[in-house]
Amino acid sequence: xxxxxxxxxxxxxxxxxxxxxxxxxxxxxxxxxxxxxxxxxxxxxxxxxxxxxxxxxxxxxxxxxxxxxxxxxxxxxxxxxxxxxxxxxxxxxxxxxxxxxxxxxxxxxxxxxxxxxxxxxxxxxxxxxxxxxxxxxxxxxxxxxxxxxxxxxxxxxxxxxxxxxxxxxxxxxxxxxxxxxxxxxxxxxxxxxxxxxxxxxxxxxxxxxxxxxxxxxxxxxxxxxxxxxxxxxxxxxxxxxxxxxxxxxxxxxxxxxxxxxxxxxxxxxxxxxxxxxxxxxxxxxxxxxxxxxxxxxxxxxxxxxxxxxxxxxxxxxxxxxxxxxxxxxxxxxxxxxxxxxxxxxxxxxxxxxxxxxxxxxxxxxxxxxxxxxxxxxxxxxxxxx
Amino acid sequence: xxxxxxxxxxxxxxxxxxxxxxxxxxxxxxxxxxxxxxxxxxxxxxxxxxxxxxxxxxxxxxxxxxxxxxxxxxxxxxxxxxxxxxxxxxxxxxxxxxxxxxxxxxxxxxxxxxxxxxxxxxxxxxxxxxxxxxxxxxxxxxxxxxxxxxxxxxxxxxxxxxxxxxxxxxxxxxxxxxxxxxxxxxxxxxxxxxxxxxxxxxxxxxxxxxxxxxxxxxxxxxxxxxxxxxxxxxxxxxxxxxxxxxxxxxxxxxxxxxxxxxxxxxxxxxxxxxxxxxxxxxxxxxxxxxxxxxxxxxxxxxxxxxxxxxxxxxxxxxxxxxxxxxxxxxxxxxxxxxxxxxxxxxxxxxxxxxxxxxxxxxxxxxxxxxxxxxxxxxxxxxxxxxxxxxxxxxxxxxxxxxxxxxxxxxxxxxxxxxxxxxxxxxxxxxxxxxxxxxxxxxxxxxxxxxxxxxxxxxxxxxxxxxxxxxxxxxxxxxxxxxxxxxxxxxxxxxxxxxxxxxxxxxxxxxxxxxxxxxxxxxxxxxxxxxxxxxxxxxxxxxxxxxxxxxxxxxxxxxxxxxxxxxxxxxxxxxxxxxxxxxx
Numbered sequence: 011x012x013x014x015x016x017x018x019x020x021x022x023x024x025x026x027x028x029x030x031x032x033x034x035x036x037x038x039x040x041x042x043x044x045x046x047x048x049x050x051x052x053x054x055x056x057x058x059x060x061x062x063x064x065x066x067x068x069x070x071x072x073x074x075x076x077x078x079x080x081x082x083x084x085x086x087x088x089x090x091x092x093x094x095x096x097x098x099x100x101x102x103x104x105x106x107x108x109x110x111x112x113x114x115x116x117x118x119x120x121x122x123x124x125x126x127x128x129x130x131x132x133x134x135x136x137x138x139x140x141x142x143x144x145x146x147x148x149x150x151x152x153x154x155x156x157x158x159x160x161x162x163x164x165x166x167x168x169x170x171x172x173x174x175x176x177x178x179x180x181x182x183x184x185x186x187x188x189x190x191x192x193x194x195x196x197x198x199x200x201x202x203x204x205x206x207x208x209x210x211x212x213x214x215x216x217x218x219x220x221x222x223x224x225x226x227x228x229x230x231x232x233x234x235x236x237x238x239x240x241x242x243x244x245x246x247x248x249x250x251x252x253x254x255x256x257x258x259x260x261x262x263x264x265x266x267x268x269x270x271x272x273x274x275x276x277x278x279x280x281x282x283x284x285x286x287x288x289x290x291x292x293x294x295x296x297x298x299x300x301x302x303x304x305x306x307x308x309x310x311x312x313x314x315x316x317x318x319x320x321x322x323x324x325x326x327x328x329x330x331x332x333x334x335x336x337x338x339x340x341x342x343x344x345x346x347x348x349x350x351x352x353x354x355x356x357x358x359x360x361x362x363x364x365x366x367x368x369x370x371x372x373x374x375x376x377x378x379x380x381x382x383x384x385x386x387x388x389x390x391x392x393x394x395x
Numbered sequence: 396x397x398x399x400x401x402x403x404x405x406x407x408x409x410x411x412x413x414x415x416x417x418x419x420x421x422x423x424x425x426x427x428x429x430x431x432x433x434x435x436x437x438x439x440x441x442x443x444x445x446x447x448x449x450x451x452x453x454x455x456x457x458x459x460x461x462x463x464x465x466x467x468x469x470x471x472x473x474x475x476x477x478x479x480x481x482x483x484x485x486x487x488x489x490x491x492x493x494x495x496x497x498x499x500x501x502x503x504x505x506x507x508x509x510x511x512x513x514x515x516x517x518x519x520x521x522x523x524x525x526x527x528x529x530x531x532x533x534x535x536x537x538x539x540x541x542x543x544x545x546x547x548x549x550x551x552x553x554x555x556x557x558x559x560x561x562x563x564x565x566x567x568x569x570x571x572x573x574x575x576x577x578x579x580x581x582x583x584x585x586x587x588x589x590x591x592x593x594x595x596x597x598x599x600x601x602x603x604x605x606x607x608x609x610x611x612x613x614x615x616x617x618x619x620x621x622x623x624x625x626x627x628x629x630x631x632x633x634x635x636x637x638x639x640x641x642x643x644x645x646x647x648x649x650x651x652x653x654x655x656x657x658x659x660x661x662x663x664x665x666x667x668x669x670x671x672x673x674x675x676x677x678x679x680x681x682x683x684x685x686x687x688x689x690x691x692x693x694x695x696x697x698x699x700x701x702x703x704x705x706x707x708x709x710x711x712x713x714x715x716x717x718x719x720x721x722x723x724x725x726x727x728x729x730x731x732x733x734x735x736x737x738x739x740x741x742x743x744x745x746x747x748x749x750x751x752x753x754x755x756x757x758x759x760x761x762x763x764x765x766x767x768x769x770x771x772x773x774x775x776x777x778x779x780x781x782x783x784x785x786x787x788x789x790x791x792x793x794x795x796x797x798x799x800x801x802x803x804x805x806x807x808x809x810x811x812x813x814x815x816x817x818x819x820x821x822x823x824x825x826x827x828x829x830x831x832x833x834x835x836x837x838x839x840x841x842x843x844x845x846x847x848x849x850x851x852x853x854x855x856x857x858x859x860x861x862x863x864x865x866x867x868x869x870x871x872x873x874x875x876x877x878x879x880x881x882x883x884x885x886x887x888x889x890x891x892x893x894x895x896x897x898x899x900x901x902x903x904x905x906x907x908x909x910x911x912x913x914x915x916x917x918x919x920x921x922x923x924x925x926x927x928x929x930x931x932x933x934x935x936x937x938x939x940x941x942x943x944x945x946x947x948x949x950x951x952x953x954x955x956x957x958x959x960x961x962x963x964x965x966x967x968x969x970x971x972x973x974x975x976x977x978x
Contacts, residue, residue: 011842011843014843037843038846039842039843039845039846039951039955040845040954061891062850062853062891098614099615099618100615119891120890120892121874121889121891122874123874136834137833137847138827138833138834138836138843138847138850138851139827139834139835139843139847141834141835142833142834145834226834243620243832244831244832244835245831261625261626261630261665262665263626263638263660263665264626264627264631264634264635264636264637264638264639264664264665265638265639265642266626267620267624267626267635267636267639267830268620268621268639268830269624269626270620271618271619271620271624273626274624274625277625334614334617334618335617335618336617336623336624337617337623337624337625338614338618338623339617
């Protein structure tokens with residue numbers, strides 16, 4: 011477990027989720043192991059005694075998450091309710107408490123996967139691996155970011171901005187890093203069976219490095235001779251070596267049962283349009299803008315936008331579609347393929363962006379990046395109205 | 396009362412009389428239902444011989460059954476296992492649990508012994524005993540056809556009548572309470588069948604909240620590739636695992652002497668679907684629907700059956716697998732034990748068997764004739780009788796299923812610690828070691844596995860007590876199911892509260908096994924896995940299991956589970972879990 015502690019300590023920093031070596035990470039098998047100890051570990055060790063868990067991450071988040079969380083906890087009453095897809099599906103809600111004591115923390119973590127303690131940080135846990143704690147930590151950061159900027163836009167439109175909110179907005183806006191400019195090219199396709207793994211690995215890494223996807227979300231695929239090469243479920247796009255499944259498009263083997271939960275959406279895109287490479291990330295401003303809808307207040311589906319949005323919506327030329335992860339009645343495999351035809355990509359409500367192209371991942375990555383840049387520009391245009 | 400009926404039907408077959416028990420709410424809160432409550436009622440009798448008339452045969456549903464909770468159609472059947480001598484429980488689907496709750500009962504406890512073969516017919520509050528002598532020697536399917544109009548059915552087949560130690564109780568003709576030989580215990584009580592029909596409803600405390608929790612669970616299951624994905628078990632049945640397990644070089648082949656089957660790609664789930672064109676079915680109350688039935692009423696084999704009747708016995712003929720599965724189902728025999736016992740026989744015989752040989756031997760086992768009579772006692776007893784005990788790949792005399800432990804070291808530990816012997820479902824580490832849920836763990840490392848296995852055992856114990864299906868936990872968690880439980884019963888709870896109850900239920904099983912003399916020496920794997928490698932290839936190395944690391948991890952498990960160094964429950968831990976310690 012020591013190697014996993016080090017891995018996620020490094021990864022939290024690398025992904026911009028915490029400052030370097032800020033996290034306390036503990037794992038418990040027969041004995042508790044911490045990456046370091048301080049006065050807080052005494053409190054956290056009590057959690058290991060009272061909860062059936064095997065790992066804990068506790069850390070103050072890096073900026074801008076720290077400032078956003080401080081603000082949201084001040085203006086919410088006990089629980090923060092983001093509306094993005096990750097929260098809706100996996101986290102449900104984000105509880106917080108001002109009491110930094112073992113009993114209070116235990117009581118909340120008995121029910122939910124994470125806990126925010128303003129002024130201290132975020133606590134998350136795993137029952138089989140610190141990876142769960144990392145994924146949850148990352149999802150909390152993503153969710154609060156989306157919520158803050160979405161709320162701000164909404165409040166701006168309704169002219170309900172407070173001075174405090176304006177102040178925080180100005181502060182965190184200055185902390186947003188510009189998206190990187192790339193002058194180089196990714197591997198050139200078309201790829202054969204030997205090349206494709208390296209090409210997917212390269213594209214995955216650059217997508218994460220560009221902060222177009224956080225944590226263990228997002229996915230990538232490539233079609234060769236009716237075999238879909240696709241990242242595995244829960245894999246990290248910057249660690250794809252050994253985590254790519256090969257799935258015959260006719261489903262003649264189930265060896266890819268561990269393929270991404272978006273396998274059906276990828277497959278349907280390949281079946282419906284002439285593409286060979288698909289990239290899916292969770293770029294933040296694309297997600298934020300997907301949730302900005304002027305019709306919402308009057309819409310009969312106003313609480314079901316993610317599944318039943320009846321409007322044809324766009325950010326400039328990019329369609330926004332509803333749909334849920336997987337193969338359910340509102341599965342993305344039903345909404346994305348027709349929408350992506352002839353477009354640079356598609357934004358899924360509250361979720362992320364899919365891009366599809368031919369030959370290799372250059373166009374898919376560039377489109378993902380350009381859509382996000384466009385959404386960011388559009389966001390600031392909208393809030394300045 | 397919300398969730399529970401608050402009534403248990405207690406039947407004495409010797410006198411053909413019955414009584415109603417009204418369990419205290421605190422007992423229900425403490426053990427929930429399913430295997431938790433069954434274990435509570437079994438404990439005082441666990442040292443009796445399995446065929447003692449006073450040994451109870453227990454059927455229990457849980458508070459979620461007969462509600463709109465996802466996968467709530469399951470129940471547990473429990474007693475002492477004739478095959479292993481351990482506690483013997485089996486979670487089983489179909490509609491029996493639903494019907495029992497509709498009839499107004501949380502469970503049935505059967506003791507005594509009928510002089511003549513008998514049936515029990517439950518129709519709401521009316522309980523009738525019938526003479527079932529005319530059903531002797533009929534197959535499960537034949538019996539079912541005669542009684543299915545009376546409601547949901549539980550049947551013992553010819554194998555049970557003939558003393559097969561791994562005979563099943565068959566629910567609704569297609570769902571099997573297997574692995575422990577409970578069919579034999581059912582039959583030893585003079586029981587041939589039970590039918591149950593009811594019209595009542597289970598009261599739900601907060602219907603709106605239940606709908607919300609249900610929706611959250613549905614969303615998660617639809618996002619799960621293993622459950623509802625195109626390649627998942629909803630589309631192919633559990634057979635969907637066949638390609639993957641072989642691909643990961645952990646498919647038990649040639650009686651666990653290899654871990655890769657060359658013919659796997661032509662005998663996979665896709666091939667069955669194409670060849671037999673089955674239709675999807677499932678347990679009542681389930682939206683996953685992982686059961687596949689052909690037009691002539693035959694079941695497509697489950698993954699373990701497919702694997703053991705092909706790779707484990709070196710059979711390349713898909714029709715033989717189908718026929719073997721059909722024979723086991725109609726005779727009422729556990730397919731894993733049957734396949735593994737034949738594999739053991741082949742190894743000792745040192746000769747390949749043809750498809751017709753396999754079919755012929757299976758029939759002989761079911762009727763306990765000739766060599767079949769010897770094999771009907773299971774691999775352990777057969778191999779020992781031949782002086783070749785190493786050919787029996789068993790843990791606590793229970794034949795191992797279709798995951799070679801050299802390919803997943805958490806599975807190795809879980810086989811060893813399982814309270815019912817070599818079973819994959821107590822902890823099911825395949826979930827994280829292979830299927831990547833909730834996240835992936837390193838399948839070739841023991842590090843961290845002791846605690847993971849313990850936690851997952853507690854989890855599965857509570858799942859089997861609520862009762863729900865373990866499969867749905869590839870996607871959902873107790874975070875969502877605790878909301879379901881609270882919505883139904885009105886009892887405030889959390890995921891961790893339920894996990895703690897799971898810990899109590901599992902520890903209770905360790906206590907019962909200890910009372911029957913089970914210790915550390917029984918928590919072990921066959922020596923083959925420590926001495927010989929599996930079949931490496933496909934850039935995957937399958938070395939033998941490092942015995943020293945295995946022992947160290949087992950000792951860590953004891954420490955985490957609160958057992959002494961010999962694997963025996965302690966007074967202190969029993970007290971902490973509010974269990975009676977009487978070892």
